Amino acid sequence: MRQVKVPPGVVFELKNILSEDDKLLGVIFNLSENGVINAQELATKSGAANRGVVYNNLNMLKALLYGEMPTGASISRHSVRAIDRLLKNNTVSTELGSYFENLRRALQENSENLSAVNYDREILEKNSNRLSEKAAKFSHAIYVYSFPTYIHYGTIEDPELIWLKIGSTRNSVWQRIVEQNRQTSMPEDPKLLRIYHKDGMDLLAYEKKFHDTLEKVGHERSAASRSKAGREWFATTVAALDALAGLMELTIESEVDFDEV
Numbered sequence: 049m050r051q052v053k054v055p056p057g058v059v060f061e062l063k064n065i066l067s068e069d070d071k072l073l074g075v076i077f078n079l080s081e082n083g084v085i086n087a088q089e090l091a092t093k094s095g096a097a098n099r100g101v102v103y104n105n106l107n108m109l110k111a112l113l114y115g116e117m118p119t120g121a122s123i124s125r126h127s128v129r130a131i132d133r134l135l136k137n138n139t140v141s142t143e144l145g146s147y148f149e150n151l152r153r154a155l156q157e158n159s160e161n162l163s164a165v166n167y168d169r170e171i172l173e174k175n176s177n178r179l180s181e182k183a184a185k186f187s188h189a190i191y192v193y194s195f196p197t198y199i200h201y202g203t204i205e206d207p208e209l210i211w212l213k214i215g216s217t218r219n220s221v222w223q224r225i226v227e228q229n230r231q232t233s234m235p236e237d238p239k240l241l242r243i244y245h246k247d248g249m250d251l252l253a254y255e256k257k258f259h260d261t262l263e264k265v266g267h268e269r270s271a272a273s274r275s276k277a278g279r280e281w282f283a284t285t286v287a288a289l290d291a292l293a294g295l296m297e298l299t300i301e302s303e304v305d306f307d308e309v
Contacts, residue, residue: 050158052115052151058144062113065138072096073130076105097290098302115151117158120168121200124159128152129208169196175303176239182301183217183243188251190258190298191217192242192289193225199239203268209283211270212241214258216251241286243301244293254296261292 066077075094084090087099096102104123110116111127118124131152134140140148158164176193183191191214198211217225225238244254262282263269270281293300 050117050154052117052147052154054113054115055143055147058141058147059113061141061144065134065140066109066112069134071133072101073105073108076102077109080106080109100303111151111155115147115154117154119164120171121159121161121164122168124155124164125207128155128159131155165200168200172196172199172239176241178303179240179243179301183240186217186243186245188249189217189243189245190251190254190293191215191225191240192244192286193238193240195236195238197236203283205268206283209267209285211281212284212286212289213238213281214255214262214289215280216255241302242289242293244289244296244298245301246296246298249298254298257296258289258292262288 063077063081066074067081068074069077072094076090076096079090079093084093087102090096090102090106091099094102096105104126107118107123108127108130111118111123112130118127131148135145135148183189192212194210194212201207203209203211246254259269259280259282262284267288268283270283290300290302
Protein backbone atom coordinates (compact mmCIF):
# COMPACT_ATOMS: atom_id res chain seq x y z
CA MET A 49 0.00 0.00 0.00
CA ARG A 50 1.35 3.41 -0.99
CA GLN A 51 2.22 5.71 1.88
CA VAL A 52 3.16 9.39 1.96
CA LYS A 53 6.07 10.10 4.30
CA VAL A 54 4.96 12.11 7.34
CA PRO A 55 7.55 14.64 8.56
CA PRO A 56 8.03 14.11 12.33
CA GLY A 57 7.57 17.80 13.02
CA VAL A 58 4.00 17.99 11.72
CA VAL A 59 2.42 15.24 13.82
CA PHE A 60 2.07 17.33 16.99
CA GLU A 61 0.72 20.29 15.01
CA LEU A 62 -1.76 18.14 13.11
CA LYS A 63 -3.01 16.46 16.28
CA ASN A 64 -3.58 19.88 17.84
CA ILE A 65 -5.64 20.95 14.83
CA LEU A 66 -7.69 17.74 14.91
CA SER A 67 -8.27 18.09 18.66
CA GLU A 68 -9.92 21.48 18.02
CA ASP A 69 -11.99 20.26 15.06
CA ASP A 70 -15.73 20.39 15.82
CA LYS A 71 -16.76 18.11 12.96
CA LEU A 72 -17.27 14.36 13.30
CA LEU A 73 -13.66 13.72 12.26
CA GLY A 74 -12.38 15.75 15.21
CA VAL A 75 -14.87 14.23 17.63
CA ILE A 76 -13.81 10.69 16.73
CA PHE A 77 -10.15 11.70 16.91
CA ASN A 78 -10.56 13.05 20.44
CA LEU A 79 -12.51 10.00 21.60
CA SER A 80 -9.83 7.72 20.16
CA GLU A 81 -7.07 9.71 21.81
CA ASN A 82 -8.89 9.27 25.11
CA GLY A 83 -8.97 5.50 24.84
CA VAL A 84 -12.32 4.84 23.17
CA ILE A 85 -11.57 2.17 20.57
CA ASN A 86 -14.77 0.13 20.29
CA ALA A 87 -16.60 1.07 17.07
CA GLN A 88 -20.08 0.91 18.57
CA GLU A 89 -19.01 3.01 21.55
CA LEU A 90 -17.40 5.51 19.21
CA ALA A 91 -20.62 5.68 17.18
CA THR A 92 -22.73 6.23 20.29
CA LYS A 93 -20.50 8.85 21.89
CA SER A 94 -19.73 10.73 18.65
CA GLY A 95 -23.27 10.73 17.28
CA ALA A 96 -22.16 8.93 14.11
CA ALA A 97 -24.96 7.27 12.17
CA ASN A 98 -23.45 3.79 12.45
CA ARG A 99 -20.23 1.84 12.87
CA GLY A 100 -19.54 2.12 9.16
CA VAL A 101 -19.31 5.89 9.50
CA VAL A 102 -16.88 5.42 12.39
CA TYR A 103 -14.66 3.08 10.37
CA ASN A 104 -14.65 5.55 7.47
CA ASN A 105 -13.53 8.40 9.71
CA LEU A 106 -10.88 6.21 11.37
CA ASN A 107 -9.51 5.40 7.90
CA MET A 108 -9.43 9.10 7.11
CA LEU A 109 -7.47 9.74 10.29
CA LYS A 110 -4.98 7.05 9.23
CA ALA A 111 -4.55 8.88 5.93
CA LEU A 112 -4.07 12.27 7.59
CA LEU A 113 -1.84 11.20 10.48
CA TYR A 114 0.19 8.40 8.88
CA GLY A 115 -0.04 9.13 5.16
CA GLU A 116 -1.72 5.77 4.45
CA MET A 117 -3.71 5.49 1.25
CA PRO A 118 -7.30 4.25 1.84
CA THR A 119 -8.44 1.07 0.13
CA GLY A 120 -11.46 2.79 -1.43
CA ALA A 121 -11.82 5.78 -3.72
CA SER A 122 -14.59 7.43 -1.69
CA ILE A 123 -12.51 7.61 1.51
CA SER A 124 -9.71 9.15 -0.55
CA ARG A 125 -12.07 11.85 -1.86
CA HIS A 126 -13.44 12.57 1.61
CA SER A 127 -9.89 12.79 2.95
CA VAL A 128 -9.09 15.40 0.30
CA ARG A 129 -12.14 17.42 1.39
CA ALA A 130 -11.06 17.11 5.02
CA ILE A 131 -7.63 18.48 4.13
CA ASP A 132 -9.20 21.39 2.25
CA ARG A 133 -11.48 22.15 5.21
CA LEU A 134 -8.64 21.99 7.76
CA LEU A 135 -6.48 24.28 5.61
CA LYS A 136 -9.35 26.74 5.22
CA ASN A 137 -10.07 26.89 8.95
CA ASN A 138 -6.52 26.86 10.31
CA THR A 139 -3.20 28.60 9.88
CA VAL A 140 -0.60 25.89 9.34
CA SER A 141 3.18 25.81 9.25
CA THR A 142 5.06 25.62 5.97
CA GLU A 143 6.04 22.04 6.78
CA LEU A 144 2.46 20.92 7.44
CA GLY A 145 1.26 22.80 4.36
CA SER A 146 3.82 20.97 2.23
CA TYR A 147 2.81 17.61 3.72
CA PHE A 148 -0.85 18.33 3.09
CA GLU A 149 -0.06 19.25 -0.52
CA ASN A 150 1.79 15.95 -1.12
CA LEU A 151 -0.86 13.93 0.67
CA ARG A 152 -3.68 15.65 -1.17
CA ARG A 153 -2.07 14.88 -4.53
CA ALA A 154 -1.60 11.22 -3.61
CA LEU A 155 -5.17 10.92 -2.36
CA GLN A 156 -6.56 12.44 -5.55
CA GLU A 157 -4.58 9.95 -7.61
CA ASN A 158 -5.80 7.12 -5.41
CA SER A 159 -9.42 8.23 -5.82
CA GLU A 160 -9.14 7.44 -9.55
CA ASN A 161 -7.11 4.25 -9.11
CA LEU A 162 -8.99 1.38 -10.73
CA SER A 163 -8.59 -0.98 -7.77
CA ALA A 164 -9.89 1.70 -5.37
CA VAL A 165 -12.86 2.45 -7.64
CA ASN A 166 -13.67 -1.26 -8.01
CA TYR A 167 -13.45 -1.72 -4.25
CA ASP A 168 -16.07 0.99 -3.78
CA ARG A 169 -18.33 -0.59 -6.39
CA GLU A 170 -18.10 -3.97 -4.65
CA ILE A 171 -19.03 -2.41 -1.30
CA LEU A 172 -21.87 -0.46 -2.93
CA GLU A 173 -23.20 -3.66 -4.51
CA LYS A 174 -23.02 -5.56 -1.23
CA ASN A 175 -24.76 -2.81 0.74
CA SER A 176 -27.47 -2.38 -1.91
CA ASN A 177 -28.17 -6.10 -1.86
CA ARG A 178 -28.50 -6.10 1.91
CA LEU A 179 -30.83 -3.14 1.81
CA SER A 180 -32.84 -4.73 -0.99
CA GLU A 181 -33.53 -7.69 1.29
CA LYS A 182 -34.92 -5.27 3.87
CA ALA A 183 -37.05 -3.57 1.18
CA ALA A 184 -39.09 -6.73 0.76
CA LYS A 185 -40.38 -6.32 4.33
CA PHE A 186 -42.04 -2.95 3.74
CA SER A 187 -45.25 -2.56 1.77
CA HIS A 188 -45.07 1.26 1.94
CA ALA A 189 -41.84 3.22 2.03
CA ILE A 190 -39.80 6.05 0.54
CA TYR A 191 -36.73 4.80 -1.29
CA VAL A 192 -33.51 6.51 -2.39
CA TYR A 193 -31.31 5.10 -5.13
CA SER A 194 -28.67 6.12 -7.63
CA PHE A 195 -26.23 4.67 -10.14
CA PRO A 196 -22.57 3.82 -9.37
CA THR A 197 -21.25 6.39 -11.85
CA TYR A 198 -23.35 9.18 -10.30
CA ILE A 199 -22.13 8.22 -6.84
CA HIS A 200 -18.48 8.10 -7.89
CA TYR A 201 -18.28 11.36 -9.82
CA GLY A 202 -20.97 13.55 -8.24
CA THR A 203 -22.53 16.30 -10.32
CA ILE A 204 -20.65 18.35 -12.91
CA GLU A 205 -21.31 21.53 -10.96
CA ASP A 206 -20.39 20.16 -7.52
CA PRO A 207 -18.72 16.75 -7.01
CA GLU A 208 -19.94 16.66 -3.40
CA LEU A 209 -23.54 16.43 -4.63
CA ILE A 210 -24.98 13.25 -6.11
CA TRP A 211 -27.96 12.70 -8.39
CA LEU A 212 -30.32 10.74 -6.14
CA LYS A 213 -33.80 9.52 -6.93
CA ILE A 214 -36.36 9.89 -4.14
CA GLY A 215 -39.55 7.98 -4.79
CA SER A 216 -42.08 5.74 -3.10
CA THR A 217 -42.67 2.00 -3.17
CA ARG A 218 -45.78 -0.04 -2.71
CA ASN A 219 -45.80 -3.77 -2.20
CA SER A 220 -42.03 -4.23 -2.37
CA VAL A 221 -41.40 -3.13 -5.94
CA TRP A 222 -37.61 -2.65 -5.74
CA GLN A 223 -36.86 -5.56 -8.06
CA ARG A 224 -39.32 -4.13 -10.57
CA ILE A 225 -37.45 -0.83 -10.44
CA VAL A 226 -34.22 -2.66 -11.30
CA GLU A 227 -35.92 -4.41 -14.23
CA GLN A 228 -37.45 -1.16 -15.50
CA ASN A 229 -34.01 0.48 -15.59
CA ARG A 230 -32.68 -2.47 -17.56
CA GLN A 231 -35.54 -2.12 -20.04
CA THR A 232 -34.71 1.56 -20.57
CA SER A 233 -31.17 0.50 -21.56
CA MET A 234 -29.42 2.14 -18.61
CA PRO A 235 -25.76 1.05 -18.64
CA GLU A 236 -25.81 0.19 -14.91
CA ASP A 237 -28.21 -1.29 -12.41
CA PRO A 238 -29.47 1.16 -9.76
CA LYS A 239 -28.17 0.78 -6.23
CA LEU A 240 -30.49 1.19 -3.27
CA LEU A 241 -29.09 3.59 -0.66
CA ARG A 242 -31.93 4.29 1.78
CA ILE A 243 -35.42 3.22 2.83
CA TYR A 244 -37.55 5.60 4.93
CA HIS A 245 -40.73 4.29 6.50
CA LYS A 246 -43.33 4.84 9.22
CA ASP A 247 -46.47 3.00 10.27
CA GLY A 248 -49.54 4.37 8.52
CA MET A 249 -47.55 6.84 6.43
CA ASP A 250 -49.18 8.71 3.55
CA LEU A 251 -46.65 7.88 0.85
CA LEU A 252 -47.53 10.63 -1.59
CA ALA A 253 -47.60 13.28 1.16
CA TYR A 254 -44.16 12.32 2.49
CA GLU A 255 -42.68 12.02 -0.98
CA LYS A 256 -43.98 15.51 -1.77
CA LYS A 257 -42.46 16.85 1.45
CA PHE A 258 -39.04 15.55 0.38
CA HIS A 259 -39.34 16.99 -3.12
CA ASP A 260 -40.75 20.37 -2.08
CA THR A 261 -38.20 20.88 0.71
CA LEU A 262 -35.24 20.01 -1.52
CA GLU A 263 -36.45 22.47 -4.15
CA LYS A 264 -37.01 25.23 -1.60
CA VAL A 265 -33.47 24.93 -0.22
CA GLY A 266 -31.99 25.09 -3.72
CA HIS A 267 -31.14 21.47 -4.45
CA GLU A 268 -31.37 21.14 -8.21
CA ARG A 269 -34.17 18.99 -9.58
CA SER A 270 -33.69 17.10 -12.80
CA ALA A 271 -35.71 18.18 -15.79
CA ALA A 272 -37.62 15.32 -17.42
CA SER A 273 -35.31 15.56 -20.42
CA ARG A 274 -32.29 14.71 -18.24
CA SER A 275 -33.66 11.41 -17.04
CA LYS A 276 -35.78 8.68 -18.58
CA ALA A 277 -37.18 8.09 -15.09
CA GLY A 278 -38.79 11.51 -14.65
CA ARG A 279 -38.34 14.40 -12.24
CA GLU A 280 -37.75 12.56 -8.96
CA TRP A 281 -33.97 13.06 -9.28
CA PHE A 282 -32.24 15.68 -7.11
CA ALA A 283 -28.64 16.84 -6.84
CA THR A 284 -28.23 16.41 -3.09
CA THR A 285 -26.59 14.23 -0.44
CA VAL A 286 -27.73 11.20 1.53
CA ALA A 287 -26.90 13.09 4.73
CA ALA A 288 -29.36 15.84 3.74
CA LEU A 289 -32.08 13.28 3.06
CA ASP A 290 -31.41 11.55 6.39
CA ALA A 291 -31.79 14.92 8.14
CA LEU A 292 -35.16 15.49 6.44
CA ALA A 293 -36.28 11.97 7.29
CA GLY A 294 -35.33 12.59 10.91
CA LEU A 295 -37.39 15.79 11.02
CA MET A 296 -40.34 13.82 9.63
CA GLU A 297 -39.77 11.14 12.30
CA LEU A 298 -39.30 8.42 9.72
CA THR A 299 -37.33 5.26 10.46
CA ILE A 300 -34.12 5.16 8.42
CA GLU A 301 -32.95 1.86 6.94
CA SER A 302 -29.37 2.00 5.70
CA GLU A 303 -26.13 0.13 5.36
CA VAL A 304 -22.60 1.53 5.60
CA ASP A 305 -22.48 5.16 4.51
CA PHE A 306 -20.50 8.33 5.04
CA ASP A 307 -21.41 11.31 7.22
CA GLU A 308 -20.28 14.88 6.80
CA VAL A 309 -16.59 15.21 7.65
